[in-house]
Amino acid sequence: MDLRALLTTHVKLRHLVIVLTVAEQGSLVRAAEELYLTQPALSRALREAEHAIGAPLFERTARGMVPTPAGEACLEHAKAIVGHLSTLRRRVEELADPASGLVKVGAHVTGANLLLPRAVARLTAEKPRVEVRLREAPPETLIQELGNGDLDLLVGRVTEHPSTARLRLVPLYREDFRIVAAPWHPAHAMPDVTLQDLADQRWVVPLANTPLRDELEQNFRNAGLAPPAQQVESGAPATVRTLVVEAGFLALMPESMALAEPDVKIVDLHLNGLAQQVGLLLHPDRPLAPSSALLAEKLREVGDEMASELAVRALPSSEVPGEG
Known part of the structure; x- marks a missing residue:
């Protein structure tokens, strides 16, 4: 790292704060209000920041102030700093x-x-x-x-x-994620229950693009099944619990959480790849x-x-x- 070169940089902390605020507010007017500055003062400071960094950082559009590619790079580093x-x-x-x-x-x-x-x-x-x-x-x-x-x-x-x-x-x-249902759910009465038996049930599934959701869907594909057609997506524990207990949905829960919850019961079926660190x-x-x-x-x-x-x-x- 060339520390001596950093002594001559014109980028100041106030520039980074201004860039972050403009991006957050999406508007020079709202950013000025947020920082207790006049709009001309904020605009002048933003121009200083762009000059110090060496590239335009925002474009004015009908949707407000939108970061340029250089602005996106600046924002990533400004947040870290x-x-x-x-x-x-x-x-x-x-x-x-x-x-x-x-x-x-x-x-x-x-x-x-x-x-x-x-x-x-x-x-x-x-x-x-x-x-x-x-x-x-x-x-x-x-x-x-x-x-x-x-x-x-x-x-x-x-x-x-x-x-x-x-x-x-x-x-x-490390612990397992387990399928859970209300104690009265018909899944508990199924002998040697399989994933195919549960495919047509209502599920509350993990959020999309999370490892747990990916692994759940992979279990269905490995069994030659499509993921449940009737599903609700939620990552909120209270919502998941209510849908399971009151509405008869199936869901995934960490084993320790399922065992501590008196109103749910673990379904007697282990899924592959759902153990968690x-x-x-x-x-x-x-x-x-x-x-x-x-x-x-x-x-x-x-x-x-x-x-x-x-x-x-x-x-x-x-x-x-x-x-x-």
Whole structure:
């Protein structure tokens, strides 16, 4: 890295903030209002940013301010730089006051029901003044927010997938996804139930373009079947649960979640490839602030315990300590 060359750059942090705000608002007028600037001042600052970077960054269109290819590249790096600076500020604040802090963690279904709540409870018991902000959203949204610095870490399914290619993945434990239904669902009465028996049932399926959805559909294709024609797509646990319990849908749930939910019952059919690694998803080169690092430590502790619990559950009853 040529550090001396960076001393002469004309790109300033304010330029990056302006570019990010214009892209977010899609309008110079709204961006000026957001930054408490006059529109002429904002326009002048945007021209300075384009001159410093060496290319036009936005086009004025009927849909508002649209980033050029150079603008898209600038935005990608600006988000990373601003995210790093935000984390740096919080690290310094926590070094000055180690008892306080802020942790911003995202979760998508997997790990959100047991792993994350248990770890957060331990963190806040040890550091009562730490504020924890939990964010649940579709995986692609959480990954984007992690990249932007809006989140410190993610908890969820750890798998090799294009969406996670740029992240650092830390597996904690492994468990199966199981098909679940309401206790009264006819699937439970089917002898030697097969996927063909369930193909015509109503399903609530994972979000499109996620590893879990891809693997579910692959199971149907491998069985010579089309994916269920009557389906609802949802990644919201509360919605999935209600559709299963009240409307008779089939769905996929992590085994630990299904066993902890009294109003659902696991269907006696294992699908291939639906075992999951649960773990941490981290930005590859952004260090964690102290409180976030402590939460990661608690997640590892709880993950080890859950791995042991799941291993015992998988043993035949005659081999479980204290059983038989």
